[in-house]
Amino acid sequence: xEKLLFxxxxxxxxxxxxxxLFFFFMVAVSGFFSVLIALLILFFxxxxxxxxxAAEKLRAQREEIEDPIAHGHGRGAMVLEIVWTVIPFGLAxxxxxxxxxxxxxxxxxxxxxxxxxxxxxxxxWKFQHPEGVREINALHVPIGQNVRLTMSSEDVIHSxxxxxxxxxxxxxxxxxxxxxxxxxxxxxxxxFCAEYCGTQxxxxxxxxxxxxxxxxxxxxxxxxxVAPGQTLAQMGERLxxxxxxxxxxxxxxxxxxxxxxxxxxxxxxxxxxxTAVADETYVRESILNPAAKIVxxxxxxxxxxxxxxxxxxxxxxxxxxxxxxxxQGGATAAALGSEGRKP
Amino acid sequence: MKSSHALAEGPGPAEQEVNYLNxxxxxxxxxxxxxxxxxxxxxxxxxxxxxxxxxMFAAALRIELLTPRGDLVQADTYNKLxxxxxxxxxxxxxxxxxxxxxxxxxxxxxxxxxxxxxxxINLLSWYIYMLGAVFGTYAIIAGGVDTGWTxxxxxxxxxxxxxxxxTVFAAFIVGFSSILTGLNFIVTTHKMRAPGLTxxxxxxxxxxxYATSLIQMLATPVxxxxxxxxxxxxxxxxxxxxxxxxxxPVLFQHLFWFYSHPAxxxxxxxxxxxxxxxxxxFSRKQIFGYHFICFSSxxxxxxxxxxxxxHLFVSGQSVxxxxxxxxxxxxxxxxxxIKVFNWTATLYKGRISWQTPMIYVLGFIGLFTIGxxxxxxxxxxxxxxxxxxxxxxxxxxxxxxxxxxxxAYLGGLHFWWPKIxxxxxxxxxxxxxxxxxxxxFNLTFFPQFLLGYMGMPRRYHVYAPEFQVLNVMSTAGxxxxxxxxxxxxxxxxxxxxYGPKASANPWNATGLEWQTPSPPPTHNFDxxxxxxxxAYDYEAMGRALGRSH
Numbered sequence: 001x002e003k004l005l006f007x008x009x010x011x012x013x014x015x016x017x018x019x020x021l022f023f024f025f026m027v028a029v030s031g032f033f034s035v036l037i038a039l040l041i042l043f044f045x046x047x048x049x050x051x052x053x054a055a056e057k058l059r060a061q062r063e064e065i066e067d068p069i070a071h072g073h074g075r076g077a078m079v080l081e082i083v084w085t086v087i088p089f090g091l092a093x094x095x096x097x098x099x100x101x102x103x104x105x106x107x108x109x110x111x112x113x114x115x116x117x118x119x120x121x122x123x124x125w126k127f128q129h130p131e132g133v134r135e136i137n138a139l140h141v142p143i144g145q146n147v148r149l150t151m152s153s154e155d156v157i158h159s160x161x162x163x164x165x166x167x168x169x170x171x172x173x174x175x176x177x178x179x180x181x182x183x184x185x186x187x188x189x190x191x192f193c194a195e196y197c198g199t200q201x202x203x204x205x206x207x208x209x210x211x212x213x214x215x216x217x218x219x220x221x222x223x224x225x226v227a228p229g230q231t232l233a234q235m236g237e238r239l240x241x242x243x244x245x246x247x248x249x250x251x252x253x254x255x256x257x258x259x260x261x262x263x264x265x266x267x268x269x270x271x272x273x274x275t276a277v278a279d280e281t282y283v284r285e286s287i288l289n290p291a292a293k294i295v296x297x298x299x300x301x302x303x304x305x306x307x308x309x310x311x312x313x314x315x316x317x318x319x320x321x322x323x324x325x326x327x328q329g330g331a332t333a334a335a336l337g338s339e340g341r342k343p
Numbered sequence: 344m345k346s347s348h349a350l351a352e353g354p355g356p357a358e359q360e361v362n363y364l365n366x367x368x369x370x371x372x373x374x375x376x377x378x379x380x381x382x383x384x385x386x387x388x389x390x391x392x393x394x395x396x397x398x399m400f401a402a403a404l405r406i407e408l409l410t411p412r413g414d415l416v417q418a419d420t421y422n423k424l425x426x427x428x429x430x431x432x433x434x435x436x437x438x439x440x441x442x443x444x445x446x447x448x449x450x451x452x453x454x455x456x457x458x459x460x461x462x463x464i465n466l467l468s469w470y471i472y473m474l475g476a477v478f479g480t481y482a483i484i485a486g487g488v489d490t491g492w493t494x495x496x497x498x499x500x501x502x503x504x505x506x507x508x509x510t511v512f513a514a515f516i517v518g519f520s521s522i523l524t525g526l527n528f529i530v531t532t533h534k535m536r537a538p539g540l541t542x543x544x545x546x547x548x549x550x551x552x553y554a555t556s557l558i559q560m561l562a563t564p565v566x567x568x569x570x571x572x573x574x575x576x577x578x579x580x581x582x583x584x585x586x587x588x589x590x591x592p593v594l595f596q597h598l599f600w601f602y603s604h605p606a607x608x609x610x611x612x613x614x615x616x617x618x619x620x621x622x623x624x625f626s627r628k629q630i631f632g633y634h635f636i637c638f639s640s641x642x643x644x645x646x647x648x649x650x651x652x653x654h655l656f657v658s659g660q661s662v663x664x665x666x667x668x669x670x671x672x673x674x675x676x677x678x679x680x681i682k683v684f685n686w687t688a689t690l691y692k693g694r695i696s697w698q699t700p701m702i703y704v705l706g707f708i709g710l711f712t713i714g715x716x717x718x719x720x721x722x723x724x725x726x727x728x729x730x731x732x733x734x735x736x737x738x739x740x741x742x743x744x745x746x747x748x749x750x751a752y753l754g755g756l757h758f759w760w761p762k763i764x765x766x767x768x769x770x771x772x773x774x775x776x777x778x779x780x781x782x783x784f785n786l787t788f789f790p791q792f793l794l795g796y797m798g799m800p801r802r803y804h805v806y807a808p809e810f811q812v813l814n815v816m817s818t819a820g821x822x823x824x825x826x827x828x829x830x831x832x833x834x835x836x837x838x839x840x841y842g843p844k845a846s847a848n849p850w851n852a853t854g855l856e857w858q859t860p861s862p863p864p865t866h867n868f869d870x871x872x873x874x875x876x877x878a879y880d881y882e883a884m885g886r887a888l889g890r891s892h
Contacts, residue, residue: 007793019729023796026726030716037687037712041705044690045697050627055694059885081635084684085677092673095723100666102725107662122502156498157592159657159732163798166729170658172593173497174586177659190807194732194800196491198502199418202803289589 012189012210013165014182015106020166022098029091106167109180113148115322116141117232117315120151120158120171123200125191128315131220132231137206139191141183142216148180150280150318154311159195162208170195176280183210236320239313248302251324257302258295261324269296280318287314362765362862377462378865383448384763385469386439389476391832393435400428402825405787405818413805421804422489423505429492434514435476437748438606441613442559443472443524445755446552448763450528452856452863453546455537455872460530468523475517482509491802493603496584496595500576507577515570518563521609525559528552537855539874546854546878547636551616554640558605558612558647566602569595593658600651608647611711611743612640614751615682618707621758622686623879624852625701626693630879632685639678646675656727665724672722679715683708694885698850699773703754706781710746714739717792735795741788753780753831760835761845765862768838772830780827786820851888853879 011017048055116139117128127135141147151160153173160179161168169179193204211219230238240246248257258268263278271294276282285292287309290302309317363380373381403424407415416424447465451458459465482488488510490499499507532553536545573595575581582588584595615636623630630636652660652668686708695701717739721727730736760768790813799810806814848857855872856863876883 007797009796009798019726022723022726023720023729026720026723030713030719033716034709034713037683038709040687041690041708044687044693045695045701045705048626048690048693048695050694050696058692059694077632080688081632081681081685085681088680089677092676092719095719096670096673099723099725099727100669102723103656103662103665103669103728106725106728156502157495157658161732161798161800163729168657168728168731172659174590174592175659190798192798192800196422196495196498196802198489198498199422201422202413202418202800202805 010164010185010187010189012183012185012187013162013167014184015102016164016166016184018102018105022102025098026095029095106179109148109178110146110182113146113180115148115150115319117319118149118151118160118171119154119311119315120160120193120197120204121154121311122156122198123193123204125160125193125204125206126312128232128312128319129220130232130319132235133220134312137191139206139208140216140219141208141210142213143183143186143210144213146180146182148178150176150178150315152176152284152311152314156197157195158193158197158204161192161194162189163192164189165208168194174284176284178280183208186210186212232316232319233323234320236316236318236323239316240320243305245317256299258298260321263324264318264321270294271296271298283318283321284314287317360860361864362860363865364765364862366865375466377458377466379447379451379459379462379465380763380863380865382465382469383444386443386447386472389473390436390440390444393431393476394828395832397428397431397436398825398828400424400431402821404428405821407804408806408814409818411806411808411811411814416804418804419489422491422802423487425802426488426491427483430479430488430510430514432744433492433606433610434517435472435479437610437744438517438521439472439524440610440748440752441617441755442528442552442555442609443468443520445548445617445752445759446528446555446613447524449759449856450531450549450552451535452762452859452867453549453854454532454535454540455855455868455874456531456535457866457868459527460534461527464523465527468520468527471523472517472520475513475515475520478509478513478516482506482513485509493599494570494573494595495599496573496576496590496592497586500573501585501587508574511570511573511577515567515574518567518570521559522563525556525563528556529560532556537872537874540855543634543637544874544877545637546616547619547630547633547640548613548616550637551612551619551640554644555609555612557644558609562602562605562609562648565598566606569598569602572598593655593660596655596658597651600654601648604651604654605644605647607740607743608643610748612643614707614748614755615640617751617755617758618686618704619682620852620854621700621704621754622689623881624758624850625696625698625704626689627696627881627885628689628693628879629877629881630685631688631691632681633878635681636685639681642678643675646671646678650675653722653724653727656724657731669722669724673719676715676719676722679711683712683715697774699768699770699777700754700758702774702777702781703750703757706777707747707750707754710742710750710781710784714742714746717742729798730795732800733795734791734799734801737801738788738791738795741791746784746788750780750784753777756831756835758850759856760838761849762856762861762863764839764842765845765860766838766842767845767849768842769834772834776827776830776834779823779830783820783822783824783827787817787824788820790814790816790820851884853881853884 008020011020115130119126125137127139151171153171155173158171159168160171165181167179167181169177171177188207188209191206191208193201197204248255249260251259251261253259266278267275268278269275276293288304288306290304291300294300363378376382407421485506488505488507490503490507494511532549572583576583576585580588582590584590584592586592619630619636650668650672652664653672656665721730721739757768757773794810794813797810799806845861847860858872859868
């Protein structure tokens with residue numbers, strides 16, 4: 001596809017053309033009003049210039065008759081005020097609804113999206129594919145596949161920005177944020193950090209490479225940047241056992257800690273009343289600051305892992321927990337090998 | 344100060360009437376003055392210095408951005424330059440500019456009062472400002488600060504190795520100056536209006552300053568608290584914002600923008616007031632929709648408090664909060680639209696004189712319209728995802744702050760210059776400068792809208808080569824804009840000694856400030872004025888002038 005205009009970036013995602021369409025609607029409406037106002041003020045300022053025929057004629061008339069509309073008085077002026085309040089209001093509501101509808105699409109990852117984890121740190125991007133492949137400052141994705149990015153930061157706030165996808169999401173330390181896209185064109189596109197993060201902020205850039213599905217599989221098989229030999233979930237399971245998490249978090253739920261089977265995405269009852277949705281940020285907090293939220297029926301026994309796990313290791317644990325799947329599957333039912341493409 | 348001094352001595356003392364400028368001499372008479380007009384001059388001097396400093400930072404940024412590589416300055420230096428450009432321009436120039444200079448000078452004159460309600464607090468405000476400026480200057484000399492003017496956490500509390508504490512402390516201090524100035528204007532407007540000067544006979548400039556003062560009083564304390572929390576975390580490692588200490592970094596953004604979005608209206612509302620005064624004067628016609636303009640000022644002040652979350656659309660804030668903030672942001676745009684339409688309608692069937700202040704008015708309406716309309720792009724939450732943190736945002740807020748607020752400030756400075764100094768500025772040079780500012784401004788900032796849509800992030804020292812052409816255009820525009828700002832500094836200072844003497848009312852304007860000599864006597868009015876008509880009755884004035892000819 002040829003570029004529309006030089007300042008419109010490549011349209012390489014499923015949402016790019018709808019964002020551009022909305023943008024051009026906005027350009028049309030605001031262009032119309034800018035030109036209208038500019039022409040009116042120029043016309044009035046020249047036509048009614050002091051000493052000009054129109055101004056002198058009005059001056060002579062004004063001795064006798066008053067012109068209520070010109071003075072902002074009376075019914076005519078009130079009608080004008082209402083018109084230029086109601087029309088902008090109506091247009092503003094159209095813009096609001098259109099922008100909000102677009103945002104619902106942008107902010108809700110489809111259920112079938114493949115999961116990739118991203119970690120931002122001063123000043124690089126690290127990506128972890130479910131198959132275990134890791135990349136730095138580069139992200140390879142297959143065309144036509146919904147990709148959900150779950151992101152966290154090791155230090156300060158960063159922002160994941162791919163102009164060709166019209167996607168941007170802050171990456172905030174202490175929590176997980178997410179975004180999603182479906183690439184529609186193969187090629188290599190800019191990846192920028194959009195939130196100022198210190199000295200090399202403008203160097204915290206990379207590329208997103210969109211590959212045909214076969215090329216993507218070949219790329220994965222080639223091991224990407226770092227060949228792991230294990231899936232992300234398998235690495236998480238190994239870590240889970242190494243750190244002896246498995247001694248308390250028994251799959252049966254009879255251990256000293258709650259079972260983690262089917263936990264992700266479920267709602268848990270908390271000690272002292274109340275509930276919490278066990279999303280990624282909840283799990284992260286429970287690992288780093290276990291005393292913050294205690295699941296009903298359990299003791300606050302777990303030690304903190306603050307400072308002992310890197311963001312990547314937390315991501316591995318999350319991938320493992322995700323692989324433990326929904327509750328009905330049972331503890332070991334989730335097939336580790338095929339978990340990669342599951343939500 | 345020196346030049347004002349010279350002005351007082353310029354003409355023969357025998358023919359010179361006693362006014363606020365020549366009533367007393369010497370540095371003490373200025374530094375210990377409680378005359379609102381002299382305090383306005385004190386502010387004028389220091390904010391002009393601050394504007395020049397902030398402008399030099401901007402010049403260095405624009406030169407660096409001529410090439411995609413980082414070849415003029417190091418990355419750290421670049422980061423400090425844009426941070427200090429923002430801090431100086433926002434906290435030390437834009438926020439005090441129109442209120443502290445024109446507001447201080449004009450509010451008592453416009454309402455027929457001898458001074459502000461609390462003249463000593465007014466002087467105290469200036470000293471607090473100066474104390475803040477001392478800390479700010481110290482921060483710059485001690486190595487500068489690199490957090491961005493927004494001081495986002497946890498970068499500012501845990502990562503930055505620069506002068507964060509002194510800079511934040513400077514902003515904290517200068518906030519109190521702003522609060523006290525606002526307090527003074529509010530009390531003055533309530534209690535000191537001349538007999539007959541009802542609320543709906545007030546000049547719209549006073550309405551605008553009143554609305555601004557409300558924001559200054561209510562929002563600035565939140566900034567002060569936020570900055571104290573930031574200092575506590577950075578200095579004492581008390582976990583408030585940094586998640587490593589158990590804090591929440593997004594909380595800082597909420598608190599910061601709760602002040603800093605209303606602060607945008609602190610910067611633009613007074614400019615709207617200035618434009619309302621000038622558009623009616625140079626159209627020789629009563630302003631269209633007086634009540635709509637004054638209520639739209641209040642509307643902006645109130646709704647402006649409820650839109651801060653539109654800075655956080657991609658920060659991880661809840662989707663539903665984002666939608667609500669988007670809706671409220673559209674609502675706050677309506678009063679601004681109403682103002683633009685009313686100003687335009689004021690021109691209709693007027694008798695328009697193309698004097699310098701009017702050229703600034705026409706420029707203001709055009710540029711503010713573009714700035715406001717591009718705000719609608721950013722309020723659309725789905726479009727903001729692509730545009731936020733890019734040059735589109737930079738272009739948008741410079742159209743409001745520079746195309747709007749500074750154009751209005753310069754126009755107002757020219758409009759009231761005869762009243763302030765008793766001298767007329769050179770009209771030819773002023774028109775040339777206004778045209779240069781308009782052209783230079785558009786060439787600087789319009790390309791940045793395109794850069795933003797292309798995806799160039801803000802605060803980038805090094806950038807992708809495809810962004811270069813537009814950056815070169817922007818830098819070329821900035822050098823033209825710089826000339827446009829230097830010219831008035833030169834010819835206005837020149838006019839203080841050599842400009843023709845101004846009459847009491849050189850523009851034949853309505854308004855009490857024009858009914859007293861230029862420059863006004865220390866006590867403003869020989870007799871307390873009595874007001875018996877609405878503001879801006881230019882037709883009646885025109886008829887009176889016509890008969891007397």
